[in-house]
Amino acid sequence: MEKEISQAVIRRMPRYYRYLGELLDAGVDRISSNELSSRMRVTASQIRQDLNNFGGFGQQGYGYNVRYLYDEIGKILGLDRTHNMIVVGVGNLGQAIANYVKFEKLGFCIVGLFDIDPSLRGKQVRGLFVQMLEELPAFLEDHTVEIAALTIPKENAEATAKQLQSLGIGAIWNFAHVDLDCVEGLVVENVHLSDSLMQLSYNIANHNDR
Amino acid sequence: MEKEISQAVIRRMPRYYRYLGELLDAGVDRISSNELSSRMRVTASQIRQDLNNFGGFGQQGYGYNVRYLYDEIGKILGLDRTHNMIVVGVGNLGQAIANYVKFEKLGFCIVGLFDIDPSLRGKQVRGLFVQMLEELPAFLEDHTVEIAALTIPKENAEATAKQLQSLGIGAIWNFAHVDLDCVEGLVVENVHLSDSLMQLSYNIANHNDR
Known part of the structure; x- marks a missing residue:
């Protein structure tokens, strides 16, 4: 892809993907841009504009082929391959994430759970045992991990993110109450x-008010 | 407020509120628009534009008074009063929400937890006992509830939202995997x-790629 796409457009893509997935589940093969527009409550022109960023996928008088558009948006979003993910911080939110079946359907496979609280060691969540964060380097010798979901207090977030980065984990899905954009x-x-x-x-x- | 503000602007307001809150915690009384801009990684002109929607709060040559701006944005966001909230669906995510201290600091008080799974009845989360959803009408005779956090499977989400609405709960914070904009x-x-x-x-x- 040559052109840089704005984050505003990217932010809308998962929603297209979701709606197209529901159409597929409902057995719909083809949809007019007006129909898609009224379902999604965005204008048909907005949809056309958004998709034109990626070359456009509609055909005059035919509308959109749902399966094709779904797959193409999936590729744009990098969902045509799996991403291994660990959860760092296995409180309620970390456990909720580990239990979300939906993420795995999208290709995000949770392969490990890590915490620093010894009382959680060995606790089992959806078939995975909680390990101590200090065991992560050894774990990474046998496992490829691309994403860490960070569900820890904000005080430790930046240091932990840097530590994860130094171990080769380059992407953070950050739930700590602090923006982590600062880590180069x-x-x-x-x-x-x-x-x-x-x-x-x-x-x-x-x-x-109204 | 006379003018309708775009949701894009509204979406940015909580972030301003968060950064200003951090500045307050750090003892900062006053900040230039350039400094705020570089901290938040948005342009100073964007900040001015956003705040001008609400009448603007800066003073040429002085910058922003942090406490004043924080309070005013709080008012805009409706954070100058408390909102009672219940959690419907007390799985991991519902429990995580019940345990978030931050929400209470912002004035969102969780006053009840409801589920339909009898095995959860009486389970205690942060001092609240899980009740059955069928007990909600009786609960509402003694409690005012404005918001329901909905953390249930998507299959039941729309029906449950309508049921909550019929009981007088007018706002849904929806975590079910389906958009609920359709409920009038x-x-x-x-x-x-x-x-x-x-x-x-x-x-x-x-x-x-880069």
Whole structure:
């Protein structure tokens, strides 16, 4: 791909992928851009514009081939191969992530669970035993790990991210309450659950105003 | 507020609020727009534009008063009052949400936990006992609840959201793997954890290309 695509477009791609997956599950082969637009509640022109970033996939008078579009967006998102992932921090949120069947369907395979709390050692979550973080270097001798889901307190987040990076794990799915964009060379996606709660709160206030 | 603000602007507000909160914690009273810009990694002009939607808060040559801006953005986001919330679906994710101290600091008070699985009845999470969903109507006679965090399978999500709405709960923080925008009159914030994972995957692929 030659052109740099804006993160705003990239942010919308998973939603397309989700909706197309549901259409596939429902046995739909082909969909008009208007139909897709009304289902997804975005304008048909927005859809065309977004997909044109990747060369466009529609055909005048035919609409979109659902399977083809699904597969192509999957490739764009890097879902045409599997990604091994570990969870660092096996509290409730870490366990919830380990238990999400959906991630594995998308090709994100959770291969290890790590924590620093000795009382968690050997606890089993979905067939995996919790290991101590200090065992990670040995673990990585036998396992390839691309992504670490980081579900630890924010105080330790940056140091742990750097440690993971030094061990060759280049991507962090960060749930700690701090943006980790500051670590050079690391690919980071920050998830702030409270941000979406605040957005909900704004919309409650605004909804009541009307 | 007279003007309708775009959701894109609203989506950025919690991040401002977070950074300003950190500045307050660090004892910073006043910050220039350039300094705020470099910390947050957005342009100073973007910050000015965003804040101008709400009347602007900066002063030429002075910058921003951190406490004032923090409080004003809090008001915009509806954080100047508390919101009672229940969790519906007390699996790992529901428990993780119940245990997030941060939400309470923001004024989101979790007042009840509900599930339909009888084996969870009476289980205690952070001082609250899990109740059965059928007990919710009686619970609501003594409690005001504004928000339900919905952490249940997607198959039951729409029906449960409608049921909650009929009981007077008007806002859903939705973690089920389905968009719930379709329910008329409900204020919904959909959280799709897998979307952010797919975005991470895109950025991994793109990062390696370079």
